[in-house]
Amino acid sequence: MLYDELAALPAFNPDHDRAPLPPAVDRLRRAIHDADSVLFCTPEYAGALPGSFKNLLDWTVGDPAAGSMYRKPVAWINASSSGTGARGAHDSLATVLGYVGADIVDAACRHIPVARDAVGADGLIADPEVRDGIAAVVAALEKRSVSGP
Numbered sequence: 001m002l003y004d005e006l007a008a009l010p011a012f013n014p015d016h017d018r019a020p021l022p023p024a025v026d027r028l029r030r031a032i033h034d035a036d037s038v039l040f041c042t043p044e045y046a047g048a049l050p051g052s053f054k055n056l057l058d059w060t061v062g063d064p065a066a067g068s069m070y071r072k073p074v075a076w077i078n079a080s081s082s083g084t085g086a087r088g089a090h091d092s093l094a095t096v097l098g099y100v101g102a103d104i105v106d107a108a109c110r111h112i113p114v115a116r117d118a119v120g121a122d123g124l125i126a127d128p129e130v131r132d133g134i135a136a137v138v139a140a141l142e143k144r145s146v147s148g149p
Contacts, residue, residue, distance in 0.1 A: 003031055012058035025059050032060060036145040037073040039108070039137065040093060044086035049093060057096045070101040073144040075108030077137055081115050108140035 008024040016022070021029070032038060042053045049057075060069055074097055080086040090109070097104055112133040118125055125131060 001031060001035065003028070006052055006056055009052075009055055009059060012055050014062065017059075017062045028056065028059060029063050032069060032072070035072070037075070037105075037141045038069060038102075039141055040074065040076040041079055042076070042086075042089055042093065044080060044084065044089035047084075047088040049089050054092070054096075057093075061096075061100055068100065069097065071103050073105050073108075073141055074102040075105045075110075075137060075141045077109075077134065078111040079114040080111075081113040085111050085113075103144070105141055105144045108137045108144070110137050112137070 005024050005027060009028065010016070010022050010024070020026075042049060045051075048054075076090060076093055078086045078090055094104065110133060112130055114125060114127075114130055118127050118130065120126060125134075
């Protein structure tokens, strides 16, 4: 499943982290709960995670019952073609994922640079090298999801 409601999430407020949850938050938590694993792809903005993405992560922290990432296999793809390789964003992401007890699948965390012009109007990438790299990430994450740590 591809999560596409980032813009629909309200700003995180711990006072609102209780039933009834905002509908977008409830859908996010259900999607995480139903997933066998989670694969993130986020850019770096000003040396760290973009605020909207950090907001998404904040909504996942306080839900140990329905949407927790505790012990759930997770990985990330770094698609940045910049010289920094989005290191700050992924360091921040690793910190949050460690805090929630996610099972970070190091073998599935990869830097796969994708130039903006490599993404077609349909949102797809035709470059076989990039596609093979992404397929390897998905295979490593799927392997952990099936076999466990």
